[in-house]
Amino acid sequence: MQPAFLASDLRLLVFDLDGTLIDSQIDLVNSVNATLEAFHLQPLDHPTVATYIGDGAAMLIRRALAQAKGAPPEEDFASHALEYFLEYYRVHKLDFTYVYDGVFESLRAIRSALPDLPMAILTNKPFRPSRAICDALELSPFFFQNYGGDSFINKKPDPEGYLQLMKEASALSGITIAASQTVMIGDSGVDIATAKAAGARSIGCQYGLSPDSLHHAAPDALAGTPFDWAPLLGFPIAYEVR
Helix, strand or coil, X not given: CCCCCXXXXXXXXXXXXXXXXXXXXXXXXXXXXXXXXXXXXXXXXXXXXXXCCCCCHHHHHHHHHHHHHCCCCCHHHHHHHHHHHHHHHHHHCCCCXXXXXXXXXXXXHHHHHCCCCCEEEECCXXXXXXXXXXXXXXXXXXXXXXXXXXXXXCCCCCCHHHHHHHHHHHHHHCCCCCHHHEEEEECCHHHHHHHHHHCCEEEEXXXXXXXXXXXXXXXXXXXXXHHHHHHHHXXXXXXXXX
């Protein structure tokens, strides 16, 4: 595999969570359908709910309610449903969620080659479940920061969170990091749009939850599996790319 980036030029890597580092689809879909049933609505099929993931919990629930009800939900109804969903997901967020094959191998290869390269997570999932999942699945030690969809006023694709990570990484590194020296790695068009809004580069993850949304997003490179990250970024690897 030919590198798409020069490793020595990189100063910050920012990763999405769901569909990039972890496969959380079953737990999210089950939590959505448990919410619908709690509010006397019919559950939705798995593929339909999966297309609603990526823009945060509130949007996920609104989309599911609109589909199940056949009309946009009332504000109070949506608010109560979201509250139920968040509590249900808090309990069931790790029932079936797992780290994709190749994630740890690539992260270790990157860390081994450049121990001081800052890496962070920027997800539209709420901060608390994001942090809890990363802690439980032993992802947290690789990242200096983990921001969720409720960490800022604006979620991705707004670049607010990404730009904040650049500031923090600059402070950690003792240098001013330019957007062109950073890469966003994510599975959806939202992630690629975030990178473009910040002036950063990107890798689209074709194995994730939203591969169709990458078609028109035009990332700088495409990863078929997490094993592809390190070689695409120009890092030496000690494993076979699958």
